[in-house]
Amino acid sequence: MKKFKQLFIGIIVGLVLSVPVGAFANQLSLVGNKITGEYTVLVNGSELSDKAIVAGNKTFAPVRAFSEKMGGDISVDNNTKIVKITTTEEAIQDETDAEIVSSNPYDGLTEREISEKKSFMTKTLIPQTEAAINAYEEELQNPKSTTNVEKTKAALEKVKKRLEEYNEALKLMDEALSPAA
Secondary structure: OHHHHHHHHHHHHHHHHHHHHHHHOOOOOOOOOOEEEEEOEEEOOEEOOOOEEEEOOEEEOOHHHHHHHOOOEEEEEOOOOEEEEEOOHHHHHHHHHOEEOOOOOOOOOOHHHHHHHHHHHHHHHHHHHHHHHHHHHHHHHOOOOOOOHHHHHHHHHHHHHHHHHHHHHHHHHHHHHOOOO
16 A cells, blocks of 8 residues: 555656646747758858758748858857847948848748648638638627627737738748749
8 A cells, every 4th residue: 555655646746747847848949840941041142051941930040150150249148048149330231141042931842732731721721710800890890798899809900910921921832832033
């Protein structure tokens, strides 16, 4: 009986200690995000040794290599979580010459992957979003006594913004699918 009690207490302690760690593990991590593109970074026509990546619809560029190539100094403050880049005025003037070869998150995908995403967006996401917009607008035109008008307006604006994001994503998909000019 004593061994069973010790085992039970061990399991409970293990669960208590592991749950909070798992809850915060992915907050600042790219783990689980698929890298959808890898791009060469050119600064003043010179290629950086590190590549930029696209993950989770965001572009991540190698800040240290970039700033050093621009003639800047970089420092990291772990306490405040701030990356400081200091450049000379001459480096700031040359900043316009720096470029990432592609910022379209769909450029690294195959035609099939883009077509599948586009199909899902046009056949599912956009119609559902438009239906939600219509429902919110109707709710605002004919509010019930339990309707919170301000919350409904806020939700409507949020859904309209999402529709704009979907339409922008469709444009980027079309750009990625079109042959280079």
